[in-house]
Amino acid sequence: MNPVLVMILKTILIYGGVITLAAxxxxxxxxxxxxxxxRIGPNRVGPWGVLQPLADGVKFIFKEELMPNxxxxxxxxxxxxxxxxxxxMTVAVIPFSSDVIIAGVNYGPLSIxxxxxxxxxxxxxxxxxxxxxxxxxxxxxxxxxLLGGLRASAQMISYExxxxxxxxxxxxxxxxxxxxxxxxxxxxxxxxxxxxxxLAFIMFVVATFAETNRHPFDFAECEPELVAGFHTEYSSMxxxxxxxxxxxxxxxxxxxxxxxxLGGHSVPFLPxxxxxxxxxxxxxxxGFFLFLFIWVRWTLPRFRFDQLMAIGWxxxxxxxxxxxxxxxxxxxxx
Amino acid sequence: xxIVKRKELTLAEKxxxxxxxxxxxxxxxxxxxxxxxxxxxxxxxEKTEVTRGQPRLVVNDxxxxxxVSCGLCxxxxxxYAITIDGGETDRAIxxxxxxxxxxxxxxxLCGFCEEACPKDAIFMSDELELAxxxxxxLVYNIEKLKRPKAALQGRIDYVKKINTRWQTHSST
Numbered sequence: 001m002n003p004v005l006v007m008i009l010k011t012i013l014i015y016g017g018v019i020t021l022a023a024x025x026x027x028x029x030x031x032x033x034x035x036x037x038x039r040i041g042p043n044r045v046g047p048w049g050v051l052q053p054l055a056d057g058v059k060f061i062f063k064e065e066l067m068p069n070x071x072x073x074x075x076x077x078x079x080x081x082x083x084x085x086x087x088x089m090t091v092a093v094i095p096f097s098s099d100v101i102i103a104g105v106n107y108g109p110l111s112i113x114x115x116x117x118x119x120x121x122x123x124x125x126x127x128x129x130x131x132x133x134x135x136x137x138x139x140x141x142x143x144x145x146l147l148g149g150l151r152a153s154a155q156m157i158s159y160e161x162x163x164x165x166x167x168x169x170x171x172x173x174x175x176x177x178x179x180x181x182x183x184x185x186x187x188x189x190x191x192x193x194x195x196x197x198x199l200a201f202i203m204f205v206v207a208t209f210a211e212t213n214r215h216p217f218d219f220a221e222c223e224p225e226l227v228a229g230f231h232t233e234y235s236s237m238x239x240x241x242x243x244x245x246x247x248x249x250x251x252x253x254x255x256x257x258x259x260x261x262l263g264g265h266s267v268p269f270l271p272x273x274x275x276x277x278x279x280x281x282x283x284x285x286x287g288f289f290l291f292l293f294i295w296v297r298w299t300l301p302r303f304r305f306d307q308l309m310a311i312g313w314x315x316x317x318x319x320x321x322x323x324x325x326x327x328x329x330x331x332x333x334x
Numbered sequence: 335x336x337i338v339k340r341k342e343l344t345l346a347e348k349x350x351x352x353x354x355x356x357x358x359x360x361x362x363x364x365x366x367x368x369x370x371x372x373x374x375x376x377x378x379x380e381k382t383e384v385t386r387g388q389p390r391l392v393v394n395d396x397x398x399x400x401x402v403s404c405g406l407c408x409x410x411x412x413x414y415a416i417t418i419d420g421g422e423t424d425r426a427i428x429x430x431x432x433x434x435x436x437x438x439x440x441x442x443l444c445g446f447c448e449e450a451c452p453k454d455a456i457f458m459s460d461e462l463e464l465a466x467x468x469x470x471x472l473v474y475n476i477e478k479l480k481r482p483k484a485a486l487q488g489r490i491d492y493v494k495k496i497n498t499r500w501q502t503h504s505s506t
Contacts, residue, residue: 035365040373202351299361300354 006107014112018091021290022247023053029294036298060240068141068233075139080238083132084245086125087252093118094255095180097265097279109180110279118179119167122256123160126211129249130156133213133220136242137230148229151305152213152220158312159210159217165320166200166207169327170260173197183264187271194261199323201261203316205292208253210308212246215297219305254289258282381460383492386445388474389436390459390481392490399480400455403431407447407456415440416447434476438464448493457486457493 027042027049034041042049067076092112100107115121130153137149170193171177174185186192194201210217221229231242258264262285265278273281303311346352372379381387392400403420421432447456459481466472483490 032365034369036361038364038367038370040369040371043373295358295361296354299357 011112021251022244025247027052032294033298060237063236065236070141072139075135079132079136080241084241086129087245087248090122090125090252096282097275100275117177119177133230140233142233144226144232145230148220148226159207162203162316162320163207165324166204169197169200169324172327179259186263187266189268192263203320212249214293216300216303250293254286257289258285383488385460386458387460387462389447389456391479392455393480393482399430401431402429402453406450410446410450413440413442436474438472438474457489
């Protein structure tokens with residue numbers, strides 16, 4: 001088949017999947033919250049409430065678009081796009097499966113592109129998403145939005161350090177910035193980075209919570225203090241776009257955790273598994289982390305902002321540096 | 335001044351993680367417990383004679399209204415929801431209401447009308463649902479308020495019972 005056509009098909013498949021997943025996550029969030037609180041959750045729209053995200057989307061489209069007086073008109077419109085775009089673009093390099101072989105023809109792995117510097121690409125674009133939040137907060141001309149935006153930027157910059165340093169330890173283990181090479185280096189269960197880098201794994205997972213502004217670190221939209229933080233003044237589809245961004249970022253972070261620490265699409269104890277099984281394994285692992293995001297949200301109360309900063313700078317940063325140093329020493333001596 | 339001594343945290347508590355895992359295990363276990371939600375329109379509330387719903391007028395077994403339009407409920411109503419215009423009849427009881435309106439938007443379901451009524455003509459039914467498209471439609475007239483005595487019998491018996499109890503224990 002035409003390689004361009006294969007490319008387009010893969011792109012549609014992956015982006016369609018991620019957007020659908022983001023929509024599905026809004027339902028999952030409400031369902032899991034309901035179960036934890038002994039409720040039933042959405043069950044009116046469609047069987048078991050599965051069409052709820054669709055109904056929400058229709059509602060968002062028909063809502064009135066409001067813009068506060070004195071808001072910066074260009075940036076106010078632009079901010080949700082900047083918030084949503086990086087998360088969607090980073091999906092491009094994540095390898096969801098091994099080589100796709102249908103009827104004896106090899107179509108290559110299920111990922112849009114293969115960058116030698118995949119990790120760098122994800123970090124660089126992921127770092128952009130903070131602009132969406134702070135520009136949205138600033139352009140709204142509202143004190144709560146501005147405070148939310150400022151908090152988001154302070155928090156994301158602090159935790160990006162931990163994120164990068166823990167990833168560096170993994171990169172050192174694999175000796176490559178290519179996500180496929182990192183997955184290939186952990187093809188056996190015993191080689192999973194989870195066993196060699198447990199400290200990095202824990203710090204990485206916590207840092208992803210802070211990076212995606214999720215509970216217990218959602219200070220950017222902390223309701224009791226800031227109404228809704230950076231998206232206080234947003235309505236209609238612009239508001240929805242912030243949420244699509246948040247849920248896409250969650251998806252990317254879950255996929256990244258899977259790739260970096262849990263061997264991506266490798267199936268435990270089945271080194272030569274079918275690619276579909278590998279894809280299923282990937283989705284199961286990433287799905288667990290997505291569930292963890294929601295699960296933690298409905299378990300833990302919010303931290304205090306100074307606690308968050310203290311943990312980030314006084315605990316995680318030194319620990320991740322020590323971890324990286326130890327990894328380097330061990331690798332050099334081997 | 336009171337000095338509160340804070341409990342010194344153990345190492346495990348300072349690390350957060352064990353406590354976080356403990357919290358996660360609690361919420362995970364709760365996920366599999368039975369929901370306590372009632373799916374309201376499909377699973378209506380269980381109503382008993384104690385349910386104090388909207389007031390309704392008693393219609394006797396011979397299709398005559400029990401109300402004699404004395405106006406006591408109108409006077410007792412703290413929300414000024416009741417409006418009565420009296421009139422004469424050819425029956426042995428010579429008075430009956432020509433107009434008996436309860437503005438259900440004003441009614442606070444307190445039950446004072448039921449307590450005030452000397453003729454056991456108005457009772458709090460178990461009807462609770464109150465929704466319509468206009469304010470006018472929610473001013474209930476006499477036809478909307480009439481209920482056969484049999485439909486209200488449970489409440490009538492209950493009110494009589496608690497009133498009896500009240501009388502026996504009262505000093506006056």
